[in-house]
Amino acid sequence: MTMRIIRLSYPIGNKDTLSVEQFKIPAPRMMPLSQIADGMMSNVSKMEIGLHSGTHIDVPRHFDQEGLTVDAFEMEDFIFSAPLLVNIPKNVGEEIEPEDLRNSEERINESDLLLIRTGFSKYRLADDRLYVYEYPGISPEAATYLADNFRLKGIAVDLLSIENIPKGRSRGFEVHKTLLCRRRKFIIIEDINLEPLLGEKLIKVYAIPLVIRDAEASPVTVFAEIG
Numbered sequence: 001m002t003m004r005i006i007r008l009s010y011p012i013g014n015k016d017t018l019s020v021e022q023f024k025i026p027a028p029r030m031m032p033l034s035q036i037a038d039g040m041m042s043n044v045s046k047m048e049i050g051l052h053s054g055t056h057i058d059v060p061r062h063f064d065q066e067g068l069t070v071d072a073f074e075m076e077d078f079i080f081s082a083p084l085l086v087n088i089p090k091n092v093g094e095e096i097e098p099e100d101l102r103n104s105e106e107r108i109n110e111s112d113l114l115l116i117r118t119g120f121s122k123y124r125l126a127d128d129r130l131y132v133y134e135y136p137g138i139s140p141e142a143a144t145y146l147a148d149n150f151r152l153k154g155i156a157v158d159l160l161s162i163e164n165i166p167k168g169r170s171r172g173f174e175v176h177k178t179l180l181c182r183r184r185k186f187i188i189i190e191d192i193n194l195e196p197l198l199g200e201k202l203i204k205v206y207a208i209p210l211v212i213r214d215a216e217a218s219p220v221t222v223f224a225e226i227g
């Protein structure tokens with residue numbers, strides 16, 4: 001079969017991007033500055049968007065005041081030549097535990113990006129209350145297990161965030177801190193669509209953010225090479 005490229009980022013737009021003001025995830029806002037329909041020479045717009053709205057990356061500065069910002073990364077840090085998709089179906093209130101990952105240990109060892117597919121993204125637009133509040137995150141134990149034992153450059157999850165935000169708040173966002181506060185380059189990719197990868201042979205993943213100075217996060221265009 002020939003190589004194909006597929007997009008894993010959700011499009012940015014009011015119908016596509018979840019907005020949860022309570023979690024500082026504002027809806028993107030497109031504002032026309034000039035419109036042909038109004039007799040202007042061209043269409044020109046501006047956009048306002050939260051850096052954690054829609055498919056995005058978190059980098060160390062998100063939880064570490066001295067941590068790296070998006071512009072401190074090299075482009076090669078956003079290209080993954082040994083990505084691994086693991087299928088770990090999870091439901092409301094469950095967490096991804098070390099036991100869920102241990103039987104993939106050898107393969108994680110050889111990987112630079114771990115993509116965890118829980119299937120919970122089926123609720124993203126169908127029942128956004130579940131997707132926003134009740135989603136299964138990675139447990140603090142699983143975060144420590146992954147951070148301590150592997151040389152991953154990043155982790156991606158088909159969830160609003162890598163840890164359930166209400167749970168994370170109550171335990172000091174341990175999962176984010178474990179992964180991001182280690183004074184090394186690391187990216188977390190959140191709110192990504194992993195469904196197109198099921199049954200495919202994954203070759204490479206590209207996660208290209210906006211190179212924003214001093215930013216702790218950025219919307220990201222993620223695409224995969226499959227073959």
Ligand SMILES: [Zn+2]
Pocket residue numbers: 052056057058190217
């Ligand atoms: Zn984020």
